[in-house]
Amino acid sequence: MNPCITCGACCATFRVSFYWAEADPFAGGTVPPELTEQISPALVAMRGTNQTDCRCVALEGEIGGDIRCRIYEQRSSTCREFEAGEESCLRARRKHGLSDLLIPTVAA
Ligand code: SF4
Numbered sequence: 001m002n003p004c005i006t007c008g009a010c011c012a013t014f015r016v017s018f019y020w021a022e023a024d025p026f027a028g029g030t031v032p033p034e035l036t037e038q039i040s041p042a043l044v045a046m047r048g049t050n051q052t053d054c055r056c057v058a059l060e061g062e063i064g065g066d067i068r069c070r071i072y073e074q075r076s077s078t079c080r081e082f083e084a085g086e087e088s089c090l091r092a093r094r095k096h097g098l099s100d101l102l103i104p105t106v107a108a
């Protein structure tokens, strides 16, 4: 089972930033621009993630419970490239009181 569907910790831990064009429909971007804010000339961030009490505005539900990203199909490359089981994932889960994931090792 995909552990992310009952987690969401990373979406409420880190600043989620990416190149502005990903949120510009005229440049082929998919992320709804109204859910982002400009943080530098080149970068935007998901609203809600550029603050101490961090939680992405696109996140719906309860961390560690029934949770979903309401723009899942339109999410940024930053979100797509984040991998369950990597160090940052485990850090986010620990911050929200969730257990470490047991990721099976794939033989080379
Ligand atoms: S913290 Fe890890 S397990 Fe949780 S939603 Fe993010 S990638 Fe998935």
Ligand code: SF4
Residues within 6 Å of the ligand: 010, 011, 016, 046, 056, 057, 058, 059, 060, 068, 069, 070, 071, 072, 075, 076, 079
């Ligand atoms: S856009 Fe979706 S996947 Fe990306 S941080 Fe927000 S809730 Fe998480």
